[in-house]
Amino acid sequence: MFNLFSLKGGLANVQGFYCDGVNVGIKTNPANSGASDVDGDVAFIRSEVPCDITARFTSNKFQAAPIKHYLNYDKDFQTNFILMNAKNANAMTGEQGIKDIEDIFKELKKYQDIQNPIMSSTGVIGYRLNQEKITSAFSKFDYNAKESNKVARSIMTTDSFKKELAFKIKLDDGSSFNIAGICKGAGMINPAMATMLCFITTDANIPKADMEALLSEATEGSFNRISVDGDTSTNDSVMLLANKLSNAYHKEAFKKALNKITFELAMMILKDGEGATKMVAFEVNGAKTQEEARTASMALSNSLLVKTALFGEDPNWGRIASTIGASGIECDDSTLSIYYDNLLIYSNEHRELDKEREEKAYLIMKNSSFKVTCNLGIGEGSYTSYGCDLSYDYVKINAEYRT
Amino acid sequence: MFNLFSLKGGLANVQGFYCDGVNVGIKTNPANSGASDVDGDVAFIRSEVPCDITARFTSNKFQAAPIKHYLNYDKDFQTNFILMNAKNANAMTGEQGIKDIEDIFKELKKYQDIQNPIMSSTGVIGYRLNQEKITSAFSKFDYNAKESNKVARSIMTTDSFKKELAFKIKLDDGSSFNIAGICKGAGMINPAMATMLCFITTDANIPKADMEALLSEATEGSFNRISVDGDTSTNDSVMLLANKLSNAYHKEAFKKALNKITFELAMMILKDGEGATKMVAFEVNGAKTQEEARTASMALSNSLLVKTALFGEDPNWGRIASTIGASGIECDDSTLSIYYDNLLIYSNEHRELDKEREEKAYLIMKNSSFKVTCNLGIGEGSYTSYGCDLSYDYVKINAEYRT
Numbered sequence: 113m114f115n116l117f118s119l120k121g122g123l124a125n126v127q128g129f130y131c132d133g134v135n136v137g138i139k140t141n142p143a144n145s146g147a148s149d150v151d152g153d154v155a156f157i158r159s160e161v162p163c164d165i166t167a168r169f170t171s172n173k174f175q176a177a178p179i180k181h182y183l184n185y186d187k188d189f190q191t192n193f194i195l196m197n198a199k200n201a202n203a204m205t206g207e208q209g210i211k212d213i214e215d216i217f218k219e220l221k222k223y224q225d226i227q228n229p230i231m232s233s234t235g236v237i238g239y240r241l242n243q244e245k246i247t248s249a250f251s252k253f254d255y256n257a258k259e260s261n262k263v264a265r266s267i268m269t270t271d272s273f274k275k276e277l278a279f280k281i282k283l284d285d286g287s288s289f290n291i292a293g294i295c296k297g298a299g300m301i302n303p304a305m306a307t308m309l310c311f312i313t314t315d316a317n318i319p320k321a322d323m324e325a326l327l328s329e330a331t332e333g334s335f336n337r338i339s340v341d342g343d344t345s346t347n348d349s350v351m352l353l354a355n356k357l358s359n360a361y362h363k364e365a366f367k368k369a370l371n372k373i374t375f376e377l378a379m380m381i382l383k384d385g386e387g388a389t390k391m392v393a394f395e396v397n398g399a400k401t402q403e404e405a406r407t408a409s410m411a412l413s414n415s416l417l418v419k420t421a422l423f424g425e426d427p428n429w430g431r432i433a434s435t436i437g438a439s440g441i442e443c444d445d446s447t448l449s450i451y452y453d454n455l456l457i458y459s460n461e462h463r464e465l466d467k468e469r470e471e472k473a474y475l476i477m478k479n480s481s482f483k484v485t486c487n488l489g490i491g492e493g494s495y496t497s498y499g500c501d502l503s504y505d506y507v508k509i510n511a512e513y514r515t
Numbered sequence: 516m517f518n519l520f521s522l523k524g525g526l527a528n529v530q531g532f533y534c535d536g537v538n539v540g541i542k543t544n545p546a547n548s549g550a551s552d553v554d555g556d557v558a559f560i561r562s563e564v565p566c567d568i569t570a571r572f573t574s575n576k577f578q579a580a581p582i583k584h585y586l587n588y589d590k591d592f593q594t595n596f597i598l599m600n601a602k603n604a605n606a607m608t609g610e611q612g613i614k615d616i617e618d619i620f621k622e623l624k625k626y627q628d629i630q631n632p633i634m635s636s637t638g639v640i641g642y643r644l645n646q647e648k649i650t651s652a653f654s655k656f657d658y659n660a661k662e663s664n665k666v667a668r669s670i671m672t673t674d675s676f677k678k679e680l681a682f683k684i685k686l687d688d689g690s691s692f693n694i695a696g697i698c699k700g701a702g703m704i705n706p707a708m709a710t711m712l713c714f715i716t717t718d719a720n721i722p723k724a725d726m727e728a729l730l731s732e733a734t735e736g737s738f739n740r741i742s743v744d745g746d747t748s749t750n751d752s753v754m755l756l757a758n759k760l761s762n763a764y765h766k767e768a769f770k771k772a773l774n775k776i777t778f779e780l781a782m783m784i785l786k787d788g789e790g791a792t793k794m795v796a797f798e799v800n801g802a803k804t805q806e807e808a809r810t811a812s813m814a815l816s817n818s819l820l821v822k823t824a825l826f827g828e829d830p831n832w833g834r835i836a837s838t839i840g841a842s843g844i845e846c847d848d849s850t851l852s853i854y855y856d857n858l859l860i861y862s863n864e865h866r867e868l869d870k871e872r873e874e875k876a877y878l879i880m881k882n883s884s885f886k887v888t889c890n891l892g893i894g895e896g897s898y899t900s901y902g903c904d905l906s907y908d909y910v911k912i913n914a915e916y917r918t
Contacts, residue, residue, distance in 0.1 A: 170841075171841070171843075172841045173839075173841075173843075173844075173845075173846050174836055174837065174848050201833070204833060204848055204861070205866055205867075206848065206849065206863065208866070236833060237831075237834070237836060237837060238832060238833040238836070238866065238867065238868060239867055240867060344837075345837055346833075346836075416819075428639070428641075429640075430604070430607060430639060430749075433577055433606075433607050433640060433641070433749075434575060434606070434747075434748055434749050436576075436577070437577030437578075438575045438576075438747035440576075443577070444576075445577050445607055445609065446609065458607070458641065460609065463607060464608075464642055464643060465642075
């Protein structure tokens with residue numbers, strides 16, 4: 113039917129899209145990252161032809177100004193330009209925050225033919241954008257560049273590595289299309305999205321209705337299933353832009369590629385969870401309903417006691433059980449069983465952890481990733497979420513961020 | 516009407532109650548506490564006459580064996596004996612856990628005339644009680660002692676100080692009664708109770724119906740409003756025992772004393788929050804309903820990003836706003852205002868924090884306790900919860916606890 117190939121680099125792989133990032137003095141240190149020089153702080157993605165766009169935004173009631181600005185456009189608007197900045201979220205800035213975006217785009221018009229431009233910001237809440245600095249990028253950008261790497265690095269804040277992916281999909285009729293994504297995110301990651309920005313570009317000839325349905329499904333299976341700290345930011349956005357230039361499309365192939373991109377980017381965010389040393393999949397099955405499985409699974413991903421036990425590599429399954437019991441779902445300790453990978457840790461018949469199984473559990477927990485499975489033994493509901501441990505470094509990063 | 520006097524010491528002040536605690540080798544180190552010698556690990560409180568008792572238990576579905584054992588008694592049972600142990604929660608131990616309690620009490624009967632005895636346990640989940648060690652306490656106890664201090668120390672786990680309080684209430688007619696409480700708790704503290712045990716004894720001649728109504732109200736105003744880490748344990752219990760020996764009672768006076776005891780014990784737990792360096796009251800008012808105010812207030816007490824900002828003494832109010840926005844309640848950034856103590860930090864007219872107010876905010880945050888007030892400007896709902904910061908030590912204590 114189709115073949116999917118991984119490509120090196122990110123956004124540069126998609127025809128008709130250009131991108132660049134520059135430093136205008138907003139990021140004055142390498143963004144807590146391992147970068148050896150100063151990264152960009154203002155960046156753009158543009159398409160040579162107008163794109164269809166679909167987006168998923170934060171569930172936070174205090175949506176940041178760039179999101180409000182986006183939502184002012186008509187439902188089926190097309191765009192050819194996204195401008196991004198780091199270190200300032202332009203959130204809680206009121207009407208002024210939206211006006212600042214409009215002023216910035218007035219200036220950008222002097223340099224580029226922009227149509228319904230979109231702004232996307234990440235950083236600290238509660239300060240107006242520095243218009244002077246941001247607009248100073250406009251004469252520095254190379255508007256015909258394909259500098260994916262610079263863009264991916266420009267949107268980093270507490271990220272310790274850039275996150276980008278690209279795939280080529282070859283169809284049986286010999287035609288092909290590409291899809292690529294970049295994202296940022298490391299802390300504040302929670303269901304209903306996270307402090308994350310994600311931009312996915314494609315040249316597939318995808319209908320707008322498919323864009324919406326498939327992005328919604330892909331987000332639910334990826335970014336909505338990861339938790340670093342249970343907080344949900346004002347700026348979270350996932351955007352999918354399609355300029356259709358390849359003229360090729362295959363729904364199943366596109367869906368597979370989009371799900372793969374969003375899932376792998378989500379896992380990169382989790383791996384980069386602030387101070388995280390381990391990734392853990394929390395599978396809850398046998399629940400009364402899928403919703404109950406989700407509640408319990410997310411409670412596990414978010415529990416401080418579970419997260420610190422993971423960091424301590426302590427097979428203290430009591431904290432897992434206690435968290436499920438506290439989550440409010442229907443459960444019974446005589447039908448519950450808990451596994452670490454394939455090792456039975458608890459069941460009605462094996463309530464106490466013997467020395468041998470405890471030793472095996474220690475070995476599993478030493479891995480940088482593993483799976484905790486909780487079978488409630490009640491119904492058919494199942495859900496898997498993905499979490500990470502909580503380390504000293506999480507506290508350090510978040511106590512010191514901003515200051 | 517009445518006068519309330521603070522008394523030194525704890526449970527020893529209440530007539531007809533006796534208590535003692537001994538070490539039987541379960542606690543082999545001083546319980547992470549600052550204790551200079553080995554504390555007790557098994558303790559009792561008994562009354563010379565049968566007591567009415569009322570209790571509030573954890574909302575965790577996996578209630579520990581001692582709670583199930585308690586709930587097996589008839590609704591209006593009387594008791595004259597509570598046995599306590601630390602370091603083992605006797606939770607997730609199934610029917611065997613309850614049978615172990617019964618066996619322990621069979622042994623205790625050889626030493627004391629016990630009537631409907633109650634067990635209360637705290638510690639690690641998932642292991643059977645060591646019957647041999649626990650019953651070895653029975654020949655060591657002094658059943659006529661009033662060793663409040665030893666009992667308060669015996670139930671400590673990660674607590675760094677013992678928690679006890681007592682009051683004498685003198686009524687206008689010259690009669691008086693006493694009320695005293697001890698509790699343990701330091702982590703896992705959350706609304707709907709916490710990893711905490713609390714025992715309140717009184718010689719007031721209080722009717723059973725008042726005991727239930729007043730304990731319920733007192734718990735809602737105290738233990739249910741504090742959060743250390745948002746987790747809820749399998750063993751949380753608050754018990755009120757009344758032996759009526761004083762023959763004196765005054766409802767308003769008792770209510771005031773009980774509220775004072777539970778609130779002050781709750782604040783002690785918060786102050787002892789694992790690794791906590793600051794206590795913060797989160798008052799949310801002007802919400803659409805009290806329930807919405809409660810949701811937002813508890814979200815603030817539980818937010819990792821707010822807690823780490825408190826630890827970092829960073830007046831990053833954006834995290835406060837973002838947490839309210841993410842809590843799902845009705846809110847609007849144009850009617851919201853945020854204060855640290857009496858300092859206005861954010862309002863529609865003062866969206867950006869100027870240097871002068873930021874300096875003042877730093878000074879407030881350096882205090883070991885202060886208040887954050889969020890006025891939503893929508894309705895009349897208000898609620899205050901109490902939280903603490905999240906420090907490196909929280910991670911250390913919880914990564915290393917048990918192992």
